[in-house]
Amino acid sequence: MKCFNCEEEARGVCQFCGLAICAIHRQTKTFITGYGKKTRSAIFDSGSKTGIHVSNASWCGQCDVHYQESF
Ligand SMILES: [Zn+2]
């Protein structure tokens, strides 16, 4: 598969939308996922360490990422 932005072979895939990207056109963005194993009330009481936060996830630079508020 080729990079979405140029004709280079892709080296990765955007974590958010799935577009293929080469090493030059790879950007990074914070990726957050997971609500953890705890119930909602337990999260308010003691937090949850089972959610995932990747500060340098691969991003194509094309897709429009919105971070939404959640509990
Ligand atoms: Zn490229």
Ligand SMILES: [Zn+2]
């Ligand atoms: Zn993308």
